[in-house]
Amino acid sequence: MTVIDLGELRGDVEPDPPPRPPRAVGRPLRVALAGAVALLALASSAPLVRPASAVMDGRLGREVRIAGGRLYVADPEMPGAGGTRGVTAYANPAGAGSALRPLWRTSAPGGEGLFQVLEHGGFVLITGGGGRDGGMVETVALDAASGRQRWRQPGFPVPTVGGGLLLSGGGDDETADPLRVVDLPSGRPRWSAPVDRGRTAHHYRGAEIDQVVLIPESGRIEVRDAGSGAVLRVGDTRPGGYPSSVFAGDLLLVRANSGVGGDYRVTAYGLDALDRRWELALSANEYLEECGDLLCVGGREAGLSAxxxxxxRPRWVNPRWQRFVAARGGRLLVAADDRVVAPDLAVLDAATGRTIAELGRWELVLNQGPDEPLFGGRRTREGGLLVAELDPARAVARWLDVLPDVVEDCYSSGRDLLCRRANGTHGWRRLPR
Structure with missing residues (x-):
């Protein structure tokens, strides 16, 4: 019998067994156990239904991504390809171990370096370039059904409301790169504005940007409609240093260095009027971010506070945990910042900070968005990877599968999981619900 070391999973454990029954009921209990063993033996003789899966050859220089229920495979640049590489889209198989079915093949920017795939609005956006020698990063838009190329332009893509696409940071000179919004189907420009890379913030409506904030070094802040580029509000924050900004609900949080040992300050502005609400000084080893309906401050010394x-006003402090991971259903998934690959995870009540369940050590799997399922991996004694779905709302880590030959680089999109295997190939698996 093979024993897999699953470690400890507090918060989703069976209750303690009842006291040992008296002798009078011992024989009936043994009969019942024998019947259960017989049923398990019958069940084990039935065919085992495995999740749908496939393997992609891992030749040298090949890049594999997963998006929208498809595999996208980029092969190294061929001589004379002019800075492009071939990309093939594959449909995911229906059964375990089935062959991948190619849908179409195209050329994409970047003979090496970045390879990023995003599906949106019936289009596939492939971004590449910026290899070892730097150079331009470009995005090509293709019809998802046919692979026909629609347009190719510099920049990283982010969808906006109204069928637009924001492109930024594509040129060799980062300080001169304009922020541009184009029409997604045609690539025609809608509007543009000069901005220093890294000094913008995006306000999302679902998975799309509806407002863009520009903060140049002068401190004159602009809030623009993402669809039209119209300036909605103008203010003068005078943040100093090298400001950056993020959104938290209806607040714009502007961060600027204070010049003392890496310490910094965060100033909050109301999005509607750009009026200053409050200011918070933080040390270099602390961070501030939105966590559900609250703001969380994390740090190794003080723990996590809301x-x-x-x-x-402080709501609560929990010194056991230092890092916020995700919010679901009034609960927070958090981690202990002990600088290990697989940190200890737990679920907290968002209102009180009380620890509801400790889930044990799990290596978080990267995914495409904040609303996608959360998965974690844990090494077994035999070297495989136990995969679990991390569910903060139910405060459990639900075990899904054991992958015996996975070594690293797992990535999920929806319920599709892509991992690198020990022999250099890439394994794709659709995780059960």
């Missing part, structure tokens, strides 16, 4: 976004 603040009211409107007043900055």
């Amino acid at each position: 603040l009211d976004p409107a007043t900055l």
Whole structure:
């Protein structure tokens, strides 16, 4: 019998067994156990239904990505290809161990370096370039059904409301790169604005940007409609240093260095009027981010604390955990910042900070978006990878499968999981629900 070391999973454990029954009921209990063993033996003789899966050859220089239920495979640049590489889209198989079915093949930018795939609005956006020698990063838009190329332009893509696409950061000179919004189907320009790379913030409506904030070094802040480029509001934050900004609900949080040992300050502005709400000083080893309906401050020394976004009033402190991971259903998935590959994870009540369940050590699997399923991996004694779905709302880590030959680089899209295997190939698996 093979024994797999699953470690400890507090928070989703069976209750303690009842006291040992008296002798009078011992024989009936043994009969029942014998019947259960017989049923298990019958069940084990039935065919085992495995999740749909496939393997992609891992030749030297090949890049594999997964998006929208498909595999996208980029092969190294061939001589005379002019800075492009071939990309093939594959449909995922229906059964375990089935062959991948190619849908179409095209050329994409970047003979080496970045390879990024995004499916949106019936199109596939492939971004590449910026290899070892730098150079331009470009995005090509293709019809998802046929692979026919629609347009090719510099920049990294982010969808906007109204069928647009924001492109930024594609040129060799980062400080001169304009922020541009184009029409997704045609690539025709809608509007553009000069901005220093890294000094913008995006306000999302679902998976699309509806407002863009530009913060040049002068401190004159602009809030623009993402669809039309119209300036909605203008303010003067005078943040100093090298400001960056993020959104948290209806607040714009502008971060600027204070010049003392890496310490910095965060200033909150109301999005509607760009009025200053509050300011918070943080040390270099602390961070501030949105966690559900609250703001979380994390740090190795003080643990994790939650603040009211409107007043900055402290709600709670939990010194056991230092890092926020995700929010679901009024609960927070958090981690202990002990600088290990697979950190300890737990679920907290968002309102009180009380620890509801400790889930044990799990290596978080990268995914495409904040609303996608959360998966974690844990090494077994035999060297395989136990995969679990991390569910903060139910406060459990639900075991799904054991992958015996996975070594690293797991990535998920929806319920599709792509991992590198020990022999250099890539294994794709659709995880069960």
